[in-house]
Amino acid sequence: MMDFSAIIPALPGLADGMWMTLKLMVLGVLGGVLLGTLLALLRLSPNRLLANFAATYVNYFRSIPLLLVITWFYFAVPFVLRWITGEDTPVGAFSSCLVAFIMFEAAYFCEIVRAGIQAIPKGQMGAASALGMTYAQSMRLIILPQAFRKMTPLLLQQSIILFQDTSLVYTVGLMDFLNAARSRGDIIGQAHEFLIFAGLVYFLISFSASQLVKHLQKRLAV
Template sequence: MDFSAIIPALPGMWEGMAMTLKLLVLGVVGGVALGTVLALMRLSHNPLLSRVAGAYVNYFRSIPLLLVITWFYFAVPFVLRWLTGEDMPIGAFTSCLVAFMMFEAAYFCEIVRAGIQSIPKGQMGAAYALGMNYGQVMRLIILPQAFRKMTPLLLQQSIILFQDTSLVYAVGLMDFLNAARSRGDIIGQPHEFLIFAGLVYFTISFSASLLVKRLQKRLTV
């Protein structure tokens, strides 16, 4: 084992890590936003909205993420061509980002729904008594408290997404793992680079998990 070739290759691998973090941040933001909408739909008294959101969540939680990534990679350009009648090239990054947002939204939806249901119903009744409408109650009272309670779970799911970003190798996107693997193949030291990549993933994920546990204890208190 010779790890000396890793240091000169760090700038190239850092570009891959930047791609991984970009996918992570945008995927979490989009997933939480869409997941919040889905959670409100699931909690709605409208049976149509509730069933549509439930079907969405059940579907995406029942299929592997790799399938979603490859499906969106081929489906997004086809759908845009069907809607616009023109060929609109969509890169691997955009298709992967859409796949992450829609897939993770199913999991964030359940986290947000559980957070909303954990708030005592008496608070909503008191807000209605003060003359607030449903949107004001959710925006000013329920969601701020719910997000505080579910922050550790949201962060834990974000750690899982950070690990899952390595699946973008299927469509040729150069994330951190793919960058490390390709440079190891070029130099002729694939094992050393894969071991290094594994250590980086472990260090980041384990450190983030410890921070989430500390945050959970602090929020609980």
């Protein structure tokens, strides 16, 4: 018979793991949205070289598993820093995983942002030009604010996916929520109880966030 009583004393350690998970998710989303927005603008650029570069980046990262990207960056980031600085620079698992998440998620955020920009009527860009605005001013003041409002539910949905994907950092030994639960369960011989508890927590957070996304979609539709 399963005994879940050992979970309560382990809550402080599990909370530390959840903090690591949330920190990875929030920073990954912020970095991914910034890089993804830049890539989206490049994809929409009339310059074919820039547009092709952004398209290649997006297609590449959307064609490989995230687990592989995490492993690559865990070994590649220290190597690149050593090549740049000429000396060994210690890079922790957190930093390499964060870089991997930003680079990987940017490919998905790029497509979301690109779709949001293309959903804005082209006449608004023409009106901004008629008022004497530059392309950068038109994007920053008129197009992007409207686009981000339209694509907020999609951005949140992708953030939920990233929240779930953070569990993959176990491959490089980073102590996120799932890894903390698994390790604690292995130590005291109650792996099944801790994994069930972790799954329940992931479900509750993801389901609640999904309901929020649905609510936002209805409000924005109105």
